[in-house]
Amino acid sequence: MFYRNSIGAAVLAAVFVAAIADVRAQDEMKYPDWSGQWLRTGGIQWDPTKPLGRGQQAPLTPEYQAIFEASLADQAVGGAGNDARYSCFPVGMPRLMSVIFPMEFILSPKIAYVLFENNMPRRIYTDGRSWPSDPEPTFAGYSIGKWFDEDGDSRFDVLEVETRYMKGPRTFEGTGLPLHKDNQTVVKERIHLDKSNADVLHDQITTIDNALILPWTVTKKFRRERKPSWLENDCSEDNHHVAIGKENYFLSADGYLMPTKKGQMPPDLRYFSNR
Template sequence: MYASAMLIPFLLRRRYDLPVTAALVILGTLLLSTSLAAQWVKYPTAGVPRKADGSVNMAGRTPRLADGKPDFSGIWTTAEPNRPTGGLSGPSNQAAAGPAPIVDDKPGDPRAITASRQMSNIGVDLPGGLPYQPWLVPIVKERTANNAIADPHIRCLPDNFLRAYGLPHMLQFVHTPSLLVVLNEMNAGYRRVFSDARPLPDDPTPSWQGYSSAKWSGDTLVVDTIGLRDDTWIDWNGSVLTEAAKVREQMRRPDFGHLEIQVTVDDPKAYTKPWTVTLKQRIVLDTELIDEICLENEKFLQYIK
């Protein structure tokens, strides 16, 4: 049993391009979840469009809220599988990643949730990589070389919403005309996006998820977020957001089964210019979120030195 367990981080690293310490976190989750495999929560999702053969029509009509706007409600996971990226953002990393994969056109399987290809390097698709400020370059290099040993995720601290989109966990969106709540399966995290026309606060208290206010532009929900904690990690490489960051998400649900989130980060403290990436999600059906609490297995921290 011990030998098999020791091999799992290696296998995870090969499959997901994870740092060893990150693989240990997921290993702990897998071991905790083993006893749940036979009793995985299974509830039929209502209102699922079907094809003539009975399969899910992922391209079916977009659900709508009572006010006619797209309804983002549902359980979501990444729509793009991970492939090795080779470490730091940059031209060599871009070449290693290859062309962007086709978005998965099937519902996510809660028993086989995969990590995003942008999990290790959120800027993998940017020509030249993320435009780090000079002070941040050696820090990211050190974090990558040290297998992300200082990663807040490894220490069981909350994940920022940008990072949560790419991790191998499920997110549940609960949407009303005035509020979007995002529930994170990992560590029972949550985020609130207010869409009741309130302005952003002048001086918000820094937090893991920041303060988010949204408005509609046609069928696109435009979300502006400020008030993030300093040195908030957004990928395994150790790329960060600072308290100066302004993040804009443009959320679209083009059909039943897919969610597209175009993210623009303007953080002059950490980056030399604004940058934009697209994070794609696909729906997960017939299930519910389950407890996935990192601190239940905190004993592994003694091995991270």
């Protein structure tokens, strides 16, 4: 009797496991194939159709246009300008989606992960949740997404995402093109494969920010590498830039501070005794 009961239990367990596997397989079939490694097809500028810096023609308010001009002027003489990336600050959203280094998508029913070779991952919650009441701001922000089947083939093909609750400092690109210091940025995305080429991914990104006089929409395009090679890339490794106060210095090969621009004053040594 014990033997027959054991066989029955084993059969039930096998059926149960098979049923779960079948449900998971059917669940996975609902999602698009975004596997592989995705690389940017344009430059490192925010709007890939326009040149860096002033050529972006960003719809900045007069106050933030002045901040941007000051950043460009500082960079022209060797400074870092308004871009904190030199000191290994994360780029944050929406600049993360410039994909300076490759990215990868991991899709599941409740969450979509976007992994980057040299930045923090993004988590896009797709489980129908509401916005949290007291979130902890992060550079990547808090993202809620919703899948759509727009061509009616019973498989999702478009992911729409809204991201809020970011912290700073953040910029659109390395020229110091600024976002507002109040960090009230809202980023909306529409991500989908190209209809004629499954190895091309589009991300239409609209940024709503108090540094802008109107929402700014750009479209990023990425190409798929189906046999990727991933590298270890850590900004803090071998970084020779040193931030002291509001100044950026450079560490020489022999371990001494060097100026990064002409006429730069040395750091304040008030806490060191003269010898």
